[in-house]
Amino acid sequence: xxxxxxxxxxxxxxxxxxxxxxxxxxxxxxxxxxxxxxxxxxxxxxxxxxxxxxxxxxxxxxxxxxxxxxxxxxxxxxxxxxxxxxxxxxxxxxxxxxxxxxxxxxxxxxxxxxxxxxxxxxxxxxxxxxxxxxxxxxxxxxxxxxx
Numbered sequence: 001x002x003x004x005x006x007x008x009x010x011x012x013x014x015x016x017x018x019x020x021x022x023x024x025x026x027x028x029x030x031x032x033x034x035x036x037x038x039x040x041x042x043x044x045x046x047x048x049x050x051x052x053x054x055x056x057x058x059x060x061x062x063x064x065x066x067x068x069x070x071x072x073x074x075x076x077x078x079x080x081x082x083x084x085x086x087x088x089x090x091x092x093x094x095x096x097x098x099x100x101x102x103x104x105x106x107x108x109x110x111x112x113x114x115x116x117x118x119x120x121x122x123x124x125x126x127x128x129x130x131x132x133x134x135x136x137x138x139x140x141x142x143x144x145x146x147x
Contacts, residue, residue, distance in 0.1 A: 006036050
């Protein structure tokens with residue numbers, strides 16, 4: 001067992017919450033590891049100090065004071081709200097891009113062109129960029145009517 005796992009198991013072992021096999025593994029590790037043995041000793045000392053502290057006196061006004069302090073604090077739920085807002089923005093952009101992609105090519109198939117020049121003269125759809133006759137005419141004779 002590594003020291004990190006033993007450190008997490010020290011408090012449950014001290015409280016008697018571990019099963020016997022796991023408790024024996026903790027004991028075995030503590031015998032061979034000085035660092036974890038030091039942590040175990042510090043935990044035992046802390047427990048002894050806490051046992052010596054007298055319990056707090058009964059205060060009939062404690063619940064009222066706690067509630068008054070809780071109500072005086074401003075409610076901060078901004079992190080969850082911000083995360084939800086960003087998720088909504090991302091979903092809207094994703095859905096908008098998807099809808100644009102399907103709206104550009106709705107599935108209406110055009111008849112195949114008869115020749116290369118007829119392809120240049122037909123309006124072409126390339127994603128978000130539409131190439132129309134006026135633009136293609138520039139390549140077919142510098143702006144004169146090519147049809």
